[in-house]
Amino acid sequence: MRKGIVQLVAIGVGIGVVLTLVAVLFKWLPTSASEEFDRIQDLYWFATIISIGIFSLVTAVVVYSVWKWRVPDDDDADGPPIHGHTGLEILWTAVPAVLVIAIGVFSAVVLAQNGRAGDRPLEVEALGQQFAWKFTYSDFDDVASGELVLPLGREVRFTMRAVDVIHSFWVPNFGQKMDAVPGITTEILVTPTRLGEFAVVCAELCGLGHATMRAKARVVRPAEFEAWIEERQA
Ligand SMILES: [Cu+2]
Known part of the structure; x- marks a missing residue:
């Protein structure tokens, strides 16, 4: 019994280590360049860590069971009838319920924080x-x-509108995407945290030239921004 548990745990830890390496060593998401995307990435990691734990546990039990209780080649008999295990059933209902609620609460908090415009955001x-x-x-x-x-570092409120068909405003490094729909206005908030140039992409198939509907986003120091605006105004 003791030896079985040790083997089960060893399989689970092995799977968990492999999954963790896959999660950490590959670059799955664009580099974050906004406060909002930082929060979204924290949420992704929270859900990823939970997923790695659950997947390792379930897979370890399956692998261990298949390996340990495999029927011999010549055994055609039915297995012994078993009723199940009430304690285990309560456990595997309660634990996932708690985890799903935790992810839901975390998501709601991130959504609320990302949707809260601070004092006087820059309107674009x-x-x-x-x-x-x-x-x-x-x-x-x-x-x-x-x-x-x-x-x-300044919070920006983007108000999206569309002239002709539905488009979608997306800067992958800002981590959020919002449709621009004819007849209504939509909005997102972005607080840039990283200097540099980023791609603005239309993420909604909007016609033949959709793939070319790109622009450049440049995050600069505040003084440089003021100078750029003044130059434009002149
Ligand atoms: Cu478009």
Whole structure:
């Protein structure tokens, strides 16, 4: 019995180590460049760690059972009738219920934090049309630009609109995606945390030129942003 448990645990730990290496060594997500994406990645890791634990446990029991209680080749008899195990059934209902609720609560907290606009966010309107983005800075005399320039560390509220068909505003490094739909306005909040250039992509098939509907997002220091805006206003 003792030896069996040790073997079972060893199999489970082995599977867990392999899965952890797969999760850690491969780069599954883009590098985060926003506070919002940081929170989303924390949530992904929380769910991933739980998944690795559950998968290792279940797979270890299956592998151990198949290996340990395999029927001999010439054994055609039915197995002994068993009723089941009430304690185990309660356990494997209660534990997943708690874990799913925990993931749900964590998700709700991240969603609430990512949806809360702080004091005076920078307002940027992202207008989608076949096949380009136009960004308008309503805080600065409606300065418009095909390139998205943002100051580091300041919360930005994107208001999405579309001229013709449905488009979807997506900067993979900001971690969020939002449809731009004709007739309504939608919004997301982004707080850039990393200087550099990032791709703005249309993530909704919007016609023949969909694949070319790309723009550049540039996150710069606040002073550089002010200078860029002034130059545009002039
Ligand atoms: Cu589009």
